[in-house]
Amino acid sequence: MSGAFLLRRLEVRDLPVRVAWMNDVRIHATLNIQVPVTLSGTEAWFERVRQNPSRADFAFENERGELVAMGGFTDIDSDVKKAELYVFVSPDLKGQGIGTRIVKLMCEHAFSEMGLEKVYLNTNADNVPARKVYEKCGFALEGVLRREVINNGQIKDRLRYAIYATPPPPGVGAVLNASTGILPLS
Numbered sequence: 001m002s003g004a005f006l007l008r009r010l011e012v013r014d015l016p017v018r019v020a021w022m023n024d025v026r027i028h029a030t031l032n033i034q035v036p037v038t039l040s041g042t043e044a045w046f047e048r049v050r051q052n053p054s055r056a057d058f059a060f061e062n063e064r065g066e067l068v069a070m071g072g073f074t075d076i077d078s079d080v081k082k083a084e085l086y087v088f089v090s091p092d093l094k095g096q097g098i099g100t101r102i103v104k105l106m107c108e109h110a111f112s113e114m115g116l117e118k119v120y121l122n123t124n125a126d127n128v129p130a131r132k133v134y135e136k137c138g139f140a141l142e143g144v145l146r147r148e149v150i151n152n153g154q155i156k157d158r159l160r161y162a163i164y165a166t167p168p169p170p171g172v173g174a175v176l177n178a179s180t181g182i183l184p185l186s
């Protein structure tokens with residue numbers, strides 16, 4: 001799919017699609033959420049969060065005005081200038097390169113429009129498509145959280161990735177062993 005994507009704020013009219021996507025196993029299988037998600041619960045959630053300055057929720061449209069993805073930033077910290085990213089693509093459009101383009105767009109928005117210096121996220125270690133997307137977008141692995149979450153009845157590791165507006169000088173993240181997650185003693 002070519003053409004630019006529009007990033008805009010999430011609106012009430014997007015919520016039925018959001019609920020349908022979240023209840024689709026192709027989406028919730030890799031998110032650690034309780035399903036089914038209800039429209040009334042999502043509307044109540046949106047009413048609570050829409051004015052919350054510590055988060056920003058977006059919908060993404062293609063050039064025909066069709067929704068292709070949703071995502072946003074949570075825990076926006078305006079002092080440290082960091083936020084956590086989340087994203088999910090329309091279940092019918094996964095695997096077409098959209099997630100990669102959306103995450104790049106979100107990072108550009110975070111750094112250019114929101115004044116953030118750092119965007120981070122956590123993903124289940126077995127979420128290979130997500131890890132590929134983040135690594136293609138320039139995120140680096142910063143940590144391994146062992147036995148961190150239950151997903152589909154299994155306890156799984158979580159991986160912490162981050163990207164910076166201006167890459168910081170090498171720190172402990174640079175010597176973290178990606179396969180063991182253990183910092184060498186020096």
Ligand SMILES: CC(C)(COP(=O)(O)OP(=O)(O)OC[C@H]1O[C@@H](n2cnc3c(N)ncnc32)[C@H](O)[C@@H]1OP(=O)(O)O)[C@@H](O)C(=O)NCCC(=O)NCCS
Nearest residue numbers: 027030087088089094095096097098099100123129130132
């Ligand atoms: C994760 C997600 C956002 C990625 O979006 P997407 O549009 O599917 O991603 P892209 O098509 O840009 O890239 C996916 C990559 O994973 C690869 N991939 C897809 N399924 C795969 C699999 N089962 N095994 C290995 N690689 C796989 C694709 O080939 C592609 O890599 P490539 O560009 O090197 O070929 C999307 O799949 C999604 O919404 N998943 C459900 C929700 C979720 O997990 N969100 C992230 C939580 S951290």
